[in-house]
Amino acid sequence: MSLLAPLALALASLVIPLVVLYMLKSRRQRLEVPSIRMWEDEEQYVSASLPWQRLKVTAALVLQILALLGFAFLLARPFFREATLLGPHTVLVIDTSGSMATAGRFAAAQAEARGLADDASDAQLISVVDAGPRPRVVTAFSRDPATVLSAIDGLAVGGGGEDLEGALRLARGLATPDRPTKILLLSDGGVEGALLEPVSDASHILFDQVGDNVAITAFGTGVPGEGAANMFLEVSSFSRRTESISVQMLVDGLEVGSVDIELAAAEREQRVVPVDAGIGQTVEAVIVEADDANPLDDRAALILSGAGDLAVTVTGEGSPFLDALLGALPGVHPAVGEPPDVVVIDGGSAAEIDRPAWIIAPDPPPEGITVTGRLDNPVITFQRPGEPILEDVDLTSLAIGEVQLLDLGPGWLRLVTAGDVPIVMLGEVNGHRVVYFTFDVVRSNLPVDVTFPILGARILDFLGGNRLGSAATATAGTPLSLAPPPDGSTVVTKPDGTSVSLEGNVVEFADTAAPGTYQVDYLDASGALVEHERAVRQFAAAEAPGSARQIATTADDTADAQDATLLREWAPWILALLLLVVLVEWWVAYGRPSPWRRRSGAGAAV
Numbered sequence: 001m002s003l004l005a006p007l008a009l010a011l012a013s014l015v016i017p018l019v020v021l022y023m024l025k026s027r028r029q030r031l032e033v034p035s036i037r038m039w040e041d042e043e044q045y046v047s048a049s050l051p052w053q054r055l056k057v058t059a060a061l062v063l064q065i066l067a068l069l070g071f072a073f074l075l076a077r078p079f080f081r082e083a084t085l086l087g088p089h090t091v092l093v094i095d096t097s098g099s100m101a102t103a104g105r106f107a108a109a110q111a112e113a114r115g116l117a118d119d120a121s122d123a124q125l126i127s128v129v130d131a132g133p134r135p136r137v138v139t140a141f142s143r144d145p146a147t148v149l150s151a152i153d154g155l156a157v158g159g160g161g162e163d164l165e166g167a168l169r170l171a172r173g174l175a176t177p178d179r180p181t182k183i184l185l186l187s188d189g190g191v192e193g194a195l196l197e198p199v200s201d202a203s204h205i206l207f208d209q210v211g212d213n214v215a216i217t218a219f220g221t222g223v224p225g226e227g228a229a230n231m232f233l234e235v236s237s238f239s240r241r242t243e244s245i246s247v248q249m250l251v252d253g254l255e256v257g258s259v260d261i262e263l264a265a266a267e268r269e270q271r272v273v274p275v276d277a278g279i280g281q282t283v284e285a286v287i288v289e290a291d292d293a294n295p296l297d298d299r300a301a302l303i304l305s306g307a308g309d310l311a312v313t314v315t316g317e318g319s320p321f322l323d324a325l326l327g328a329l330p331g332v333h334p335a336v337g338e339p340p341d342v343v344v345i346d347g348g349s350a351a352e353i354d355r356p357a358w359i360i361a362p363d364p365p366p367e368g369i370t371v372t373g374r375l376d377n378p379v380i381t382f383q384r385p386g387e388p389i390l391e392d393v394d395l396t397s398l399a400i401g402e403v404q405l406l407d408l409g410p411g412w413l414r415l416v417t418a419g420d421v422p423i424v425m426l427g428e429v430n431g432h433r434v435v436y437f438t439f440d441v442v443r444s445n446l447p448v449d450v451t452f453p454i455l456g457a458r459i460l461d462f463l464g465g466n467r468l469g470s471a472a473t474a475t476a477g478t479p480l481s482l483a484p485p486p487d488g489s490t491v492v493t494k495p496d497g498t499s500v501s502l503e504g505n506v507v508e509f510a511d512t513a514a515p516g517t518y519q520v521d522y523l524d525a526s527g528a529l530v531e532h533e534r535a536v537r538q539f540a541a542a543e544a545p546g547s548a549r550q551i552a553t554t555a556d557d558t559a560d561a562q563d564a565t566l567l568r569e570w571a572p573w574i575l576a577l578l579l580l581v582v583l584v585e586w587w588v589a590y591g592r593p594s595p596w597r598r599r600s601g602a603g604a605a606v
Contacts, residue, residue, distance in 0.1 A: 011072035063585035070578040086124045087182035091171040095187035096132040097162035098543030103211035103293040106157040109186040117148035131167035133160035133477025158513025159539035160477025189549035198552035208548035211293025212239035215544035218392040219300035237263035250284040305471035310464040311335035316348025321447035353429040356463035360437040366429045368409035378418035389458045393451045401443035472535035480509040493519040515539040
C-alpha cells in the first residue's frame, strides 16, 4: 500500500492539542441540595481550580483520537495497484452473434464489459464496437462510466452471424496517435477461418459455456404436394443426450398442427410437413417444451409466395424420377405446342444450348467443356455455403456410382465437389443459365433423398424464375429495404412487438438482428396507411452448434507496462470506518443510556 499525499499525515499531530484540552479541562463535582438559604450569611470564598489535571483516558478520548488519525490517513489517500485489462484507450469488441446466446455466453460477456466500464476515466478511455452481422461503433473515446455502461446494456444478442473481421477494422480505425489503443475481443471465437490469425495488437477473452441444445436448422418450401403447402423441416440435436421434442406449426399465429420428433445425440431429422396455408400467409415452426441452451434457434418462419407457370421439356434418356419431380411441382407443365422455358438434358446431347438448361451427365457436353475420363464412387468433400440453390439441401452424404472428369473453361462455379472433381456446377452457355450435373441421377441415391424435390425446385427457380415459395426471407441481421411514400413515414414493427417510426426518405432498416417476422407500414403525410408488407429474418443455422474456440492473438508491444495496472484508493472503506467511529463517539458522549434507578418513596399507609 502507498500514499498519494503522504504530507497529509502531518495532520495526525493534532492529537497533541486534543490531549492538552483534556488535561486543561476543570472537573468540579456537582451536588444537588434542597436549598442554599443556610449559606446566605456565610462569607463567600473564591477558590481557583487547578489549570492542569491528571489525564484521564476515557472511551470518548480514544474514539476522538481514532477519528482524527483516520481523517489524516484519509487525506493522505492510501492506494493499492490492481491488475486491469484496460489501457490508455481500450476498444471493447463484443460479439452479438447467435452462438453467443448459448448457455449465457452473451450475459457473461456483458458482465465482463460492465466491470471494465466502471474504470473508465480520463486516463482510461473506452470505446465499444458491436461485432454482429453488421459491425458498428456504439460509443467512442468515453471517459464516463455511465455512458459506457449504457452502450453495453444497449447491445443484444441476435440470430445472425458475426463479422469479427469487420469489427476489428472498425476498432483499429478508432486508434489515435496521441495514446496507445488496446483491443479486447469478447467472443466465443466465431467460425474458424473467418479471421486472419493471429490477430495483431489484440486480446481475446473467450466465452465457451456449453449446454444441450436442439435447433431448427432448415425450414423451407418447394416440396411438391397435393392440396396443402408442404414444408421442409430439419431439426438438429447438439446435445449429449436423446431429445424428445415437439415442433408446433403455426399459420398467421394460429396453431394448425405439431410434429413429435425424437433425436439421438448429435443427430438430425428431416420431415416434410403438410400445412393448410396459402399465398401471403406466414407459416412458423416452433420447438415447444424444450429446455435447451439457445432459445433463439427454436423458431423459424416463412411468408408464402406464388410461383409462375414454367414450361419444361426433357430430352435424352430421361427417368421416372425426373418425370415424377416435374409432374409434382406446382406451376410446372410439359411444353406441348409451345417453346419450353427450360430444357432438361438427361444423358443426351448438350452440344447446342439455346435456352436455360439443366444438364445431367450429357454426351457430348456443351461447347467449352471436354470429358477426359470417369471416376467411380467419388466422396463429396465440399458444398458451397450460402448458395441459394442448395438452401435447405445437404449433399455431403450423396452416394454416386460414377462422375465425369472434365476439362473446364472459365466461368463455371463449382457448388459441390469431390476433391478437385466437380459434381454440381453453375455456368452460362451461349448467354443462357446452365446447371451441370457430372453424374447420372439414376446411378445415385439422390432420387430417394427427401431433399431431391427441394433441389429440383431450386434448380428450376434458378433457371426459369423465382419459384422458392417464400418472400422477403433472409438471415437475421440483413437490412430491410424500404420504399416510403413521398412526404410520408415508415413504421417498422419488430418480432417482439415494439415499433420504430422512421421519418422522411429512409430506404433501409438495419435493426434486424432478432429472428422473426417484421411488418412494415407505409404512411402518407396525414398518417393514413398507404401500404404494408412483411419480411422474415431467420436464425443463422451455422450458429446453432454453439462451437467455441480461442482466437490466436499477439499483444500490443506499444502499450506501456504501467497500463496493465490500475490505482485503487482505499478512500471509500476508510470513510465508512471513519463515519462509524464518529457515530460511536457521539453515542458514548451523549447518547449512551444511563442505568435506570428506582427511587424509593414514602408511601406507607397509616
